[in-house]
Amino acid sequence: MVSAPASKTRPGLLDGLDPEQRAAASAPRGPVCVLAGAGTGKTRTITHRIAHLIRSGHVAAGQVLAVTFTARAAGEMRSRLRGLGVDGAQALTFHAAARRQLRYFWPRVVGDRPWDLLEGKLRFVGQAAQRAGVGTEAEILRDLAGEIEWAKASLVSPDDYPAVAARTQRDIPAPAARVAEVYRGYEKIKNSAQLLDFDDLLLHTTAVLEEHGEVAQEFRDRYRCFVVDEYQDVTPLQQRLLDAWLGGRDDLTVVGDANQTIYSFGGASPRPLLEFTRRFPEATVVRLERDYRSTPQVVSLANKVIGAARGRPAGSRLRLLGQRPEGPEPRFAEFEDEPTEAAAVAARIRQLLDIGVAASQIAVLYRVNAQSEAYEQALAEAEIPYLVRGGERFFDRREVRQAMAALRTATGAADDDLVTTVRRVLAGVGLTEQPPAGGAAKERWDALLSLVEVAEELSATVEGADLGRFVAELDQRAAAQHPPTVEGVTLASLHAAKGLEWDAVFLVGLAEGTMPIQHADGDDNAIEEERRLFYVGVTRAREHLWLSWSLSRHPGSRRLRRRSRFLYGLLPEDHPAAKVGRAKSGMGSGPKPRCRVCGGPLTETLDIKLGRCGKCPSNVDEDLLERLKNWRVERARELKVPAYVVFTDATLVAIAEQRPTDNGALVSISGIGPTKLERFGAEVLAVVREGDHS
Numbered sequence: 248m249v250s251a252p253a254s255k256t257r258p259g260l261l262d263g264l265d266p267e268q269r270a271a272a273s274a275p276r277g278p279v280c281v282l283a284g285a286g287t288g289k290t291r292t293i294t295h296r297i298a299h300l301i302r303s304g305h306v307a308a309g310q311v312l313a314v315t316f317t318a319r320a321a322g323e324m325r326s327r328l329r330g331l332g333v334d335g336a337q338a339l340t341f342h343a344a345a346r347r348q349l350r351y352f353w354p355r356v357v358g359d360r361p362w363d364l365l366e367g368k369l370r371f372v373g374q375a376a377q378r379a380g381v382g383t384e385a386e387i388l389r390d391l392a393g394e395i396e397w398a399k400a401s402l403v404s405p406d407d408y409p410a411v412a413a414r415t416q417r418d419i420p421a422p423a424a425r426v427a428e429v430y431r432g433y434e435k436i437k438n439s440a441q442l443l444d445f446d447d448l449l450l451h452t453t454a455v456l457e458e459h460g461e462v463a464q465e466f467r468d469r470y471r472c473f474v475v476d477e478y479q480d481v482t483p484l485q486q487r488l489l490d491a492w493l494g495g496r497d498d499l500t501v502v503g504d505a506n507q508t509i510y511s512f513g514g515a516s517p518r519p520l521l522e523f524t525r526r527f528p529e530a531t532v533v534r535l536e537r538d539y540r541s542t543p544q545v546v547s548l549a550n551k552v553i554g555a556a557r558g559r560p561a562g563s564r565l566r567l568l569g570q571r572p573e574g575p576e577p578r579f580a581e582f583e584d585e586p587t588e589a590a591a592v593a594a595r596i597r598q599l600l601d602i603g604v605a606a607s608q609i610a611v612l613y614r615v616n617a618q619s620e621a622y623e624q625a626l627a628e629a630e631i632p633y634l635v636r637g638g639e640r641f642f643d644r645r646e647v648r649q650a651m652a653a654l655r656t657a658t659g660a661a662d663d664d665l666v667t668t669v670r671r672v673l674a675g676v677g678l679t680e681q682p683p684a685g686g687a688a689k690e691r692w693d694a695l696l697s698l699v700e701v702a703e704e705l706s707a708t709v710e711g712a713d714l715g716r717f718v719a720e721l722d723q724r725a726a727a728q729h730p731p732t733v734e735g736v737t738l739a740s741l742h743a744a745k746g747l748e749w750d751a752v753f754l755v756g757l758a759e760g761t762m763p764i765q766h767a768d769g770d771d772n773a774i775e776e777e778r779r780l781f782y783v784g785v786t787r788a789r790e791h792l793w794l795s796w797s798l799s800r801h802p803g804s805r806r807l808r809r810r811s812r813f814l815y816g817l818l819p820e821d822h823p824a825a826k827v828g829r830a831k832s833g834m835g836s837g838p839k840p841r842c843r844v845c846g847g848p849l850t851e852t853l854d855i856k857l858g859r860c861g862k863c864p865s866n867v868d869e870d871l872l873e874r875l876k877n878w879r880v881e882r883a884r885e886l887k888v889p890a891y892v893v894f895t896d897a898t899l900v901a902i903a904e905q906r907p908t909d910n911g912a913l914v915s916i917s918g919i920g921p922t923k924l925e926r927f928g929a930e931v932l933a934v935v936r937e938g939d940h941s
């Protein structure tokens with residue numbers, strides 16, 4: 248394995264990379280791992296690496312298989328590869344790749360017994376639950392389906408499920424033995440209907456490769472170079488498939504950010520990323536810190552968000568260094584109710600459109616899909632075009648299927664270029680010169696027009712692309728569920744937004760119970776995953792970032808909601824909603840003490856000391872608390888005073904929750920006045936800082 252002489256690479260390919268990125272992109276064949284934060288150019292680095300390996304003759308484009316986790320992210324990779332002039336490298340989700348391979352190998356391995364894909368497992372789970380005597384309410388079925396997915400992704404069989412569920416302390420909807428029975432029943436019903444679910448695609452493909460030597464050989468002759476983006480979210484099942492693909496070889500490049508792990512609830516784990524060098528000690532490892540995506544204002548906020556994270560992934564975080572010019576400060580906004588929040592978002596989007604931000608460069612991101620409705624309504628009222636991610640599948644739309652059929656049978660006139668031909672064919676299925684007035688007809692027209700735009704993009708990037716090539720492109724996109732971009736504001740869940748970026752990002756509905764989601768409450772790991780999800784949201788913004796929440800759902804209902812705990816410490820001092828958490832010690836007539844989590848008034852002495860209501864969640868850093876207590880013991884011994892004279896327990900807890908980094912933050916904690924600041928301030932700050940280096 249030798250690296251290519253530089254002369255073989257087209258000049259300039261790696262010029263757009265910084266030295267660390269270039270080191271990863273130009274590393275010789277073999278294992279490479281890029282561990283880095285959001286927006287530091289991981290995806291850019293791997294797409295350049297693929298282009299470089301192809302250009303320098305290490306591998307043919309068709310031998311490259313790049314995988315990631317969402318269809319959009321795969322689409323993003325494909326567009327970037329295209330931009331680098333790479334044509335023919337596959338960039339797919341794990342599922343799309345497995346599905347394609349299984350289609351190909353199935354007849355040889357299984358014969359002509361057909362299979363179909365099961366879309367949505369709730370019906371079968373319902374039947375199995377009924378037989379097992381478990382509740383069949385919608386919510387329970389969803390939880391059961393979630394457990395089955397988790398178990399399959401984690402390679403846990405129905406027989407092993409009860410033991411593993413107990414060991415991993417799963418929060419489950421029914422006794423483990425019952426869940427296992429539902430799982431077993433579901434598998435039976437599904438198999439006898441000759442259907443495969445999404446996880447089966449991976450399981451079966453893995454089994455075929457593991458058990459059929461000649462099939463594995465053919466596959467390995469075909470694919471030689473593997474790249475995984477967002478590797479922090481790999482499940483044991485996906486890892487097993489990846490290993491089957493590799494078959495003991497080591498041409499594997501992985502990139503990821505443990506602090507963006509957002510699928511642990513589904514069995515994903517950052518461990519293979521963090522332990523990559525243990526598996527491949529000779530791997531080239533690169534860490535990136537410069538953030539090229541976002542303004543320093545957004546980067547600074549992102550650093551604060553992830554700076555508060557705890558747990559194993561947090562140990563690998565790096566501080567992002569913003570590289571872009573200054574931009575606007577992030578905006579925070581509190582509203583009375585959701586419709587008012589949505590209307591304000593729409594109004595702000597209108598302003599952005601007016602100053603020239605493209606609609607396709609704006610996204611509204613939320614925690615759960617049900618939140619989209621209010622925003623769809625508000626945007627429709629403001630006559631702002633939008634598209635919902637995860638809505639109706641683009642390639643399943645009737646007019647799109649008709650268009651594909653027409654394109655397949657059409658022939659291009661010799662002297663017409665691709666775009667003209669495509670326009671002509673699509674005119675036959677309803678693409679008029681001028682768009683119709685609005686409503687469903689306009690939507691259909693937009694969908695057809697977006698196909699023309701794909702043709703435009705293709706002919707601009709692939710020389711001599713003809714109708715056949717165009718249809719192949721559409722087929723590929725359909726298989727990978729990569730719809731063309733329709734010009735409009737994106738509405739998407741935070742999960743679906745990973746790996747993507749927009750000029751303006753609206754993070755909405757940032758209230759407790761939604762962000763973090765209700766069911767994460769009380770489970771530290773789940774809360775940390777929610778925090779990472781919030782971090783993913785913040786880091787999607789290039790320039791304009793908006794964070795909002797509302798105090799009630801419907802206009803006029805009681806204001807029962809509180810803003811998200813993750814906003815604590817992020818709001819600027821002079822923000823009206825930020826006037827909390829600065830309860831000064833002593834009597835005085837200063838501002839009334841308020842809870843720094845929910846903003847509500849504090850009356851109990853202990854609550855005032857802690858700076859939050861007893862029932863509001865605590866995010867105490869246990870390690871830090873331990874260190875503070877040790878420090879206090881020593882100090883008290885030296886001074887020959889009881890420990891509480893140094894600081895009370897409540898004050899130590901407050902320090903361990905708030906992790907002050909300067910004197911200002913320290914005196915804002917109840918129990919620390921000027922005298923204590925003078926005596927102990929520097930030492931306490933040092934104790935807080937100690938943990939940052941561990």
Ligand code: ATP
Binds near residue numbers: 285287288291507538
């Ligand atoms: P995420 O963790 O969110 O997936 P990432 O690390 O994959 O982020 P990219 O999407 O590759 O980051 O890059 C973020 C943005 O910064 C992109 O617009 C990319 O083109 C740009 N960028 C990355 N590296 C450079 C560079 N060296 N010079 C200029 N722009 C860069």
Ligand code: MG
Binds near residue numbers: 289290291476746
């Ligand atoms: Mg990326």
